[in-house]
Amino acid sequence: MKKRTKRIIFGTLGFLSLTILGFMLYFYIGFSGNPIVGYQQQREIIRIYERMYTEDFVKISSSYDYKRDEYSFNVSSKSHPEIIFTTTLDEANRIDKYAQAQSINYLSRLVSDSLGTDFDQLQYRINVYEKYDSPSRMERDPTTRLRLNYYIVDITWDTATLIPSEVDLILEDMAKRIADHLNTPVGELKIHVGVYDGKNYHSEEMTLN
DSSP: OOHHHHHHHHHHHHHHHHHHHHHHHHHHHHHHOOHHHHHHHHHHHHHHHHHHSSSOEEEEEEEEETTTTEEEEEEEETTEEEEEEEEOHHHHTTOOHHHHHHHHHHHHHHHHHHHTTTTGGGOOEEEEEEOTTOSOTTOOOHHHHHHHSEEEEEEEEEOSSOOHHHHHHHHHHHHHHHHHHOOSOOSEEEEEEEEEOSSOEEEEEEEOO
């Protein structure tokens, strides 16, 4: 085989290899994100929270939403490693997710202590969250944040037979116990229960304040 022919073949193969690698890199970045951008955003989020608080923060994990072209990070304070919050760079400038997580953690513990073991037979699940339309989303003090913002305690369980009247009575009992233990002002606190029997779903809500 002539040298010129070999050069053409190897050059073509090299070009094809680079093209394939280029496509692979393009699709990898498209679905997994640019790791350099991800690291830069991670460092910026850590910087924002360390500037707001006199604490050190660390990234626990991260994920990339290719549909929104957005990284999200699970972050924790080194002084309170049990409190992990999820944020994006955009949210870090609009919502103090650390203070939010502290407020939610407080309410979660209060609900758990209020209900005790009396409802364990229901095998219920609890999800506490701060409503997106709360007015003080950058408030750093958890107690002040609770007083100003709106929260929902979502309690769900499954049952073999759905009896809405019984669910409503359980909600009233739960709400009373939580209200009796609530010693910190909350801007708005709603207790929502949802029960599913495999076919039908019943939900009810009660506002404590």
